[in-house]
Every structure is written in structure tokens, then in C-alpha cells.
Amino acid sequence: MAEKTYLQAISDGLRQELRRDERVFVIGEDVGVYGGAFKVTLGFQEEFGPWRIIDSPLAETAILGACSGAAMMGMRPVAEMQFADFISCGWDHLVTVAAKQRFRAGTPVPIVVRLPSGGGFSGGPFHSQNPESSFAHIPGLKCVCPATPEDAKGLLVAAIEDPNPVLFFEHKHLYRRIKGEVPDERYVTPIGKARTHREGEDVTVITWGAMVYTADEAARQLEADDVSVEVIDLRTVMPWDTAAVLASVRKCSKVLVLHEDTRTGGFGGEIAATIAEEAFEDLDAPVKRVCAPDCPAPFAPILEKAYIPQVDDVAKGLRELVAY
Amino acid sequence: MATETKIEVVMPQMGVSVSEGTVTKWLKAEGEPIARDEALLEISTDKVDTEVPSPGEGVVAKIMVQEGETVEVGVVLAVIAPEGAQVSAPGPEELPPEPATQEAADESMAAASEGVGDVADGAGDSSKRATPAPAQSASPARSAGGGNGRTFVSPVVARIAAEHGVDVGQVEGTGNGGRVTKKDILAFVESGAPAPAPPAPPAAAPPDLAPAAPAPAAAAPAALDRAAPKPAAAPAPAGDPGAGESFEPLTAMRRGIGEHMRRSLDTSAHVTSAIEVDMSKVVAIRGKLKKEFEAAYGVNPTYLAFIARATVETLREYPWINGEIRGDKIVTRNYVNLGFAVELADGKGLIVPVVKNTEGLNLLGLARSVAAIAQRARDKQLTPDDVQGGTFTITNPGGYGTFHGTPVISQPQAGILGTYAVVKRPWVVQDELGQDVIAVRPLMNLTLTYDHRLVDGALAGRFLRDLRKRLESWGESDY
Numbered sequence: 001m002a003e004k005t006y007l008q009a010i011s012d013g014l015r016q017e018l019r020r021d022e023r024v025f026v027i028g029e030d031v032g033v034y035g036g037a038f039k040v041t042l043g044f045q046e047e048f049g050p051w052r053i054i055d056s057p058l059a060e061t062a063i064l065g066a067c068s069g070a071a072m073m074g075m076r077p078v079a080e081m082q083f084a085d086f087i088s089c090g091w092d093h094l095v096t097v098a099a100k101q102r103f104r105a106g107t108p109v110p111i112v113v114r115l116p117s118g119g120g121f122s123g124g125p126f127h128s129q130n131p132e133s134s135f136a137h138i139p140g141l142k143c144v145c146p147a148t149p150e151d152a153k154g155l156l157v158a159a160i161e162d163p164n165p166v167l168f169f170e171h172k173h174l175y176r177r178i179k180g181e182v183p184d185e186r187y188v189t190p191i192g193k194a195r196t197h198r199e200g201e202d203v204t205v206i207t208w209g210a211m212v213y214t215a216d217e218a219a220r221q222l223e224a225d226d227v228s229v230e231v232i233d234l235r236t237v238m239p240w241d242t243a244a245v246l247a248s249v250r251k252c253s254k255v256l257v258l259h260e261d262t263r264t265g266g267f268g269g270e271i272a273a274t275i276a277e278e279a280f281e282d283l284d285a286p287v288k289r290v291c292a293p294d295c296p297a298p299f300a301p302i303l304e305k306a307y308i309p310q311v312d313d314v315a316k317g318l319r320e321l322v323a324y
Numbered sequence: 325m326a327t328e329t330k331i332e333v334v335m336p337q338m339g340v341s342v343s344e345g346t347v348t349k350w351l352k353a354e355g356e357p358i359a360r361d362e363a364l365l366e367i368s369t370d371k372v373d374t375e376v377p378s379p380g381e382g383v384v385a386k387i388m389v390q391e392g393e394t395v396e397v398g399v400v401l402a403v404i405a406p407e408g409a410q411v412s413a414p415g416p417e418e419l420p421p422e423p424a425t426q427e428a429a430d431e432s433m434a435a436a437s438e439g440v441g442d443v444a445d446g447a448g449d450s451s452k453r454a455t456p457a458p459a460q461s462a463s464p465a466r467s468a469g470g471g472n473g474r475t476f477v478s479p480v481v482a483r484i485a486a487e488h489g490v491d492v493g494q495v496e497g498t499g500n501g502g503r504v505t506k507k508d509i510l511a512f513v514e515s516g517a518p519a520p521a522p523p524a525p526p527a528a529a530p531p532d533l534a535p536a537a538p539a540p541a542a543a544a545p546a547a548l549d550r551a552a553p554k555p556a557a558a559p560a561p562a563g564d565p566g567a568g569e570s571f572e573p574l575t576a577m578r579r580g581i582g583e584h585m586r587r588s589l590d591t592s593a594h595v596t597s598a599i600e601v602d603m604s605k606v607v608a609i610r611g612k613l614k615k616e617f618e619a620a621y622g623v624n625p626t627y628l629a630f631i632a633r634a635t636v637e638t639l640r641e642y643p644w645i646n647g648e649i650r651g652d653k654i655v656t657r658n659y660v661n662l663g664f665a666v667e668l669a670d671g672k673g674l675i676v677p678v679v680k681n682t683e684g685l686n687l688l689g690l691a692r693s694v695a696a697i698a699q700r701a702r703d704k705q706l707t708p709d710d711v712q713g714g715t716f717t718i719t720n721p722g723g724y725g726t727f728h729g730t731p732v733i734s735q736p737q738a739g740i741l742g743t744y745a746v747v748k749r750p751w752v753v754q755d756e757l758g759q760d761v762i763a764v765r766p767l768m769n770l771t772l773t774y775d776h777r778l779v780d781g782a783l784a785g786r787f788l789r790d791l792r793k794r795l796e797s798w799g800e801s802d803y
Contacts, residue, residue, distance in 0.1 A: 280479050281483040283479050284478045284480045323500055324499055324500050324503070
């Protein structure tokens with residue numbers, strides 16, 4: 001067990017699977033010679049060769065089309081979108097082909113699409129998005145959003161093993177900022193299981209990805225006021241751990257759903273609706289959402305700070321719930 | 325003084341958390357004259373059974389609710405009219421209690437309290453506390469969602485209130501604009517404030533209730549209409565009786581007892597320890613004192629009085645057994661308010677009246693207080709105050725010969741003492757020479773059922789040992 005960054009954990013997990021399973025290959029823009037835009041696959045081409053670490057043309061449609069075909073032929077492709085934002089080019093291959101092939105023809109499509117996502121570094125509207133809710137809406141796709149190095153490795157292994165197309169959202173802001181103990185050996189973190197990041201009794205925050213840390217800091221602020229905040233890290237947005245969320249709702253009765261994605265159609269709406277349906281009689285306050293406004297991500301640091309939910313925004317929302 | 329206009333008699337508010345009551349018996353029929361303050365009917369709530377006196381003089385013009393029916397507080401039970409007046413029932417649109425109706429309720433409640441001579445101060449207070457409740461309690465549910473933080477009841481609070489039979493209007497709110505939060509209502513429930521009904525098997529058998537008189541035929545159709553407003557927390561309908569089955573109504577008291585029993589078992593870790601007590605000395609002393617007490621004071625020194633006296637004395641050395649778990653604290657007290665489980669008529673209910681501050685009563689005082697409060701319970705004269713505030717309970721199912729039991733603790737107390745039949749048994753004792761001999765002795769089993777969250781087995785054992793020692797070594801001049 002060693003302390004690793006979130007990025008190293010992903011890199012290690014991917015390397016382990018490449019060594020273990022010959023069907024696994026990596027394809028993406030600049031993943032080979034350059035080692036990837038964020039250096040996740042640095043040194044991979046030297047170890048595994050250019051036929052397993054494939055530098056693709058600048059064409060997401062081609063990457064995802066190739067993945068679909070290879071997966072149907074029994075391979076286990078791991079594609080990298082340089083930025084999650086660019087996945088929209090490959091929408092048709094993912095949504096029309098990969099997501100439905102198994103339902104339509106019985107052929108499994110075990111693709112993993114790695115998606116460096118999220119903002120916080122003035123990346124602007126093309127390099128900051130969190131498009132998980134768009135794909136969570138598509139039956140047949142799975143969406144994974146790890147927050148910790150340990151989960152990033154374990155969930156990547158689970159995603160590669162999974163017979164379905166899995167979208168693996170890795171938050172860029174966590175890459176080198178977050179470190180944690182990561183087991184050296186191979187392990188699988190199950191898809192669809194939430195993790196209690198912090199136990200509490202008064203109010204629950206349901207979140208995932210980088211917002212887990214924002215929620216945790218806000219929870220610490222409220223600790224000073226003797227308010228105990230529970231933080232649930234969903235880890236997987238589709239399928240999501242309804243049971244864990246409802247259990248926490250039943251305990252605290254006040255809920256804040258937090259995500260970095262924009263508000264309307266964001267996955268928080270689905271969570272809030274499920275809570276209203278399944279746990280109405282356990283609610284002591286309306287379910288509150290804290291998310292980005294319905295607006296593309298701005299460049300200017302000041303505007304971006306106003307756009308992405310900050311610790312103070314979450315703390316304010318929590319205080320409102322506590323006072324309700 | 326005869327009433328000049330019609331007066332409506334409504335279901336009174338008996339205690340802060342009571343929202344409904346059952347008509348158990350009409351003492352007057354339609355057309356019968358009635359004097360002011362004369363008992364008109366008997367009602368049963370989950371707190372107390374009592375008589376409702378007439379708020380004025382006149383004739384019983386109309387009985388609106390039949391025996392066995394359960395109605396919400398404020399519902400019109402009967403109309404008293406001036407003698408010779410033309411009587412007609414109020415139309416359905418008049419049904420919700422008007423302020424005048426509430427006054428009548430207050431009056432009848434106050435009158436009920438006045439009738440309870442020797443607990444006058446407590447009863448007066450409770451009637452004052454109780455009367456404003458209906459207006460408050462009616463509003464929260466109806467104005468929910470009205471945008472006013474004070475009256476909005478959140479789904480979880482509504483559910484907890486229904487589960488525990490709590491009137492949300494009685495809970496202090498700390499949320500936005502005084503809204504009652506989940507924490508507020510949980511704290512309220514924890515504090516034992518609603519404590520609807522007592523635990524434990526029955527005590528002495530009171531006189532049987534006379535069979536319910538058949539309802540006057542003329543009143544029946546109207547009365548059925550009047551009974552339409554059903555209690556909110558009514559249980560699921562039972563459907564129709566199966567072949568060979570028959571139904572009788574689940575009374576408010578029965579439901580209250582059921583809810584409390586279930587809640588007590590869900591709350592406390594019940595454990596029972598038993599001990600055998602040689603009652604020779606108590607039997608001997610009681611034989612002597614009985615004539616003296618009856619001649620001088622008109623009081624029978626019962627075994628229960630002896631045991632209660634010894635229990636109070638022993639509890640002083642075991643404050644946790646007289647204590648309570650309240651939130652994250654253990655409550656101990658410098659007083660003992662002793663509850664006594666009393667069976668109501670026909671074995672269909674029980675109640676636990678409480679004798680307050682028993683630590684200040686000697687054997688005579690305790691015997692007198694127990695006799696008085698048990699009598700009031702059987703006469704349905706108890707006030708809400710009479711059944712609240714107990715710190716420890718004694719139940720006496722031994723009158724029927726049972727020798728052991730495992731009663732249920734009356735929440736939020738920590739223990740309940742069971743007393744059983746005194747029976748003559750061969751018992752090994754030592755004679756003057758220190759030799760073991762078999763003697764015939766009056767033996768009684770005592771059980772202490774305690775909440776193991778607070779009281780451990782060793783503590784309970786020492787308590788029972790000390791209690792036995794007190795009873796076995798009772799001196800004539802003690803207590």
C-alpha cells in the first residue's frame with residue numbers, strides 16, 4: 001500500500017489490466033507517444049507497444065466507432081477522450097450502437113471511455129463540463145464518477161471487467177491535488193455502491209466527484225456550529241445506490257444534493273425526485289440542490305468561482321436546511 | 325338555574341395530548357331532566373376515564389353520539405334544552421364546534437375537575453392547561469402548506485406524530501418561524517410527554533360496569549350522522565367479521581395501552597428478577613394494625629401499602645431504579661411518585677394513577693392515598709394530572725393467585741415491581757437452637773422488571789434483597 005495521486009491510481013489500474021488481460025487496449029488522441037494530455041498513459045506505449053496503445057486521429061467518432069467494433073469482436077477497449085466535453089462528437093456510436101447492441105442483438109459491448117471532466121482551472125466552456133447526466137439518461141450505459149484514488153483504481157478495474165459500455169468520469173481537478181492510500185494489488189470496487197465519506201446525523205449531502213471535497217469542507221465549517229453533516233459519495237451515478245441514499249435520508253431527514261454539473265436536467269433532479277417518491281414521510285425539509293447555474297462554464301476565474309459550487313455555497317445551503 | 329337556550333355538550337379535552345374520546349355510557353336518556361353539574365355520561369380517553377357533568381339545568385334534548393363510538397375532542401355529544409323547549413338537532417353545517425361550544429366544553433371540564441375534591445390544586449391546573457388545546461391542535465394539519473412556518477407540519481413530523489399519538493400543536497418548535505422539526509418532536513416523544521397509557525397486568529377488581537343500555541331508537545339515525553367525523557389516527561379497517569367472529573370497538577384506551585406497551589418494549593431492555601419473601605411479620609403486624617387503622621382512620625392497611633412503603637424506602641438507596649434515561653442523561657430524583665396499576669371494569673382496560681411524593685408518607689398515609697386514588701380510578705374521577713409524573717410503578721396481579729409475572733415498564737420509568745399471591749408454604753427456618761426445621765410460612769413472590777439499559781442485574785438483585793429484608797424484619801413501630 002502506498003500513497004498515490006488520483007492520477008497515478010488510474011494509471012496504475014490501467015497498467016495492471018493491460019498486463020493482466022491481452023484483450024485490453026488503449027485508444028485516444030496523444031495517448032501513445034505523448035503519454036496522454038494529462039500523462040495518464042505516460043510510458044505505456046514503451047511497455048505495451050503501438051498496437052495496444054493507439055494514437056488515434058483527432059476524431060472522437062472514429063475512436064468510439066472503433067471501440068464498438070472491437071468490443072463486439074471480443075476486445076476490451078479503453079478509450080480516452082482528451083476532455084469529457086468532446087464526447088458529444090461520439091454520441092451516436094455510444095448512444096445508438098454501444099448502449100443498445102446488447103439489448104438489440106445480444107452482443108456485449110465492453111467499452112470503457114475515460115473522460116477527464118470538471119472545471120476549476122479556467123478551462124472555459126469547452127474544457128470544464130460534467131456531462132454525466134446526459135449519459136445516465138441512456139439505458140445501457142453506466143456512469144462512474146470516483147472521488148478518491150482508491151476508488152478511481154478499483155472502479156476502473158470494475159469498468160474494464162464490466163460487459164457493458166462504461167463512462168469513466170475522472171475529475172481533472174483531483175488528478176494531482178488528491179492523494180490517498182491505494183492498495184498495490186488488483187482489487188475491484190463494485191459499480192453501483194455509494195460510500196459514506198463522512199458520517200453525520202443532522203443533514204445529508206449527496207454528491208460525487210470533486211464535490212465530495214467541497215461538501216466535506218462545508219461539513220467541517222458546520223461542525224463548529226455543532227451541526228453534524230453526513231456526506232454520501234455516490235461513486236456511481238448510473239446505476240446509483242438508491243438504498244444508501246434513502247437510508248441516509250431516513251436518518252437525517254434533511255437533504256442537500258450537490259453537483260458540479262448545471263442545474264436543469266442535472267442528475268441531482270433524479271435523486272431529489274426519487275427521495276420525494278420513496279422517502280416523503282421521512283423528510284423534514286424540502287430537498288435542496290446546490291449546483292452550477294444553467295450557463296456554459298465561464299473562463300474568467302472570478303466568474304468561474306461564482307459558477308462552480310464553492311464551500312461557502314454549500315455551507316449556506318446546509319445552514320438554511322438546519323434552520324428550516 | 326335553568327338554562328335559557330340550548331347548550332351543546334362536547335367531548336372535552338382530557339389532557340394535553342388527547343385528541344379523541346369514547347362514549348362509554350349515557351347516564352341520562354333523551355327526555356330525562358338533568359340538573360347543572362349532574363353526571364350526564366361517562367367517557368373514556370387514552371389517558372383517563374371520567375364522567376362529563378351537565379353544563380346547565382334542563383332536559384336531555386338530544387344524544388348525538390352513541391355508546392361505544394369514538395369522536396374527536398370538540399364534537400357535540402348531546403344537547404341540553406330548557407325544560408319544555410321545542411327541540412331540534414342542529415343542522416350538519418353547525419357541526420364544527422363554535423366558540424360557544426368550546427365554552428361549554430371548558431365549563432364541563434372545569435366542573436369535572438371541581439368534583440375531584442382532594443386533588444383540587446393539580447386538577448385546576450390541568451383543566452386550565454387543557455382547555456386551549458383544541459383550537460391549537462386543530463389548526464396545524466389543516467393549514468399545512470399555507471406558507472406560515474409556524475403551522476406547517478413536515479411529512480416526517482406528521483408521521484412521527486401519528487405513530488406516537490402526539491398533538492403537534494403541543495410541541496415547542498425551534499425551526500423556521502417556530503415550526504416543529506423532527507428533532508423537536510423526537511425530543512418531545514423521548515421526554516415521555518405523551519405517555520398515553522399504563523403498563524402491567526391488572527390490580528384489584530373494581531365493580532362491574534352495568535351492561536350498556538340500548539340506544540334510544542328515535543336518536544339512532546341522527547346519531548349515526550353525527551358520528552361521521554372519524555378520528556384521524558384510526559387504524560386500518562378490519563373488513564367484515566368472519567364466520568363465528570364478532571366485532572367490538574377498539575376503544576381509545578385499548579389503543580393507547582397497545583401503543584404504549586409496544587413502545588415500551590421497543591424502548592427498554594426488559595429483564596425480570598424474582599425473589600421470595602417470608603411475610604410472617606407483615607401478616608402479624610397487619611393483623612394488629614387492621615382494627616386500629618379501621619377504627620381510628622377508616623383505612624385498611626393492605627399488603628400493598630406495606631410493600632409500597634418498603635419499596636419507597638428501598639428506592640431511596642437505589643436512585644437509578646427510581647430514575648429515567650432522558651436523551652443523553654440519567655435522571656435521578658429526591659422524591660418517589662408511585663404509580664399503581666388499577667384494573668378498570670370488566671377487565672377491558674387499566675390505568676396507573678400516581679401517588680405523588682410518597683417519600684413523605686408513612687404506612688397510614690400511603691394506605692390512605694392508595695385507597696383514595698384507586699377509588700377515584702374506579703369511579704372514573706381521575707384527572708390527567710393523576711396519571712402523570714410517576715417515577716416507579718407497582719402492579720399487583722397476585723389477587724388472582726398468580727405467583728409470577730413479567731410486567732411491562734411504564735415509560736419513561738426504569739422499573740416496575742410485581743407483587744403476587746401470599747401463600748402458605750413449607751419453609752425451612754431455624755429454631756431457637758439453630759436447627760433447621762420446616763415451618764409453615766406465608767410466602768410472597770416479588771418481581772422487579774427493570775430496564776437493563778440503566779439497571780444491571782446485580783443492582784436489581786441488591787434492590788430485591790434489601791426490599792425483602794425490610795419486609796421480613798418489619799417492626800411494629802416501623803414506618
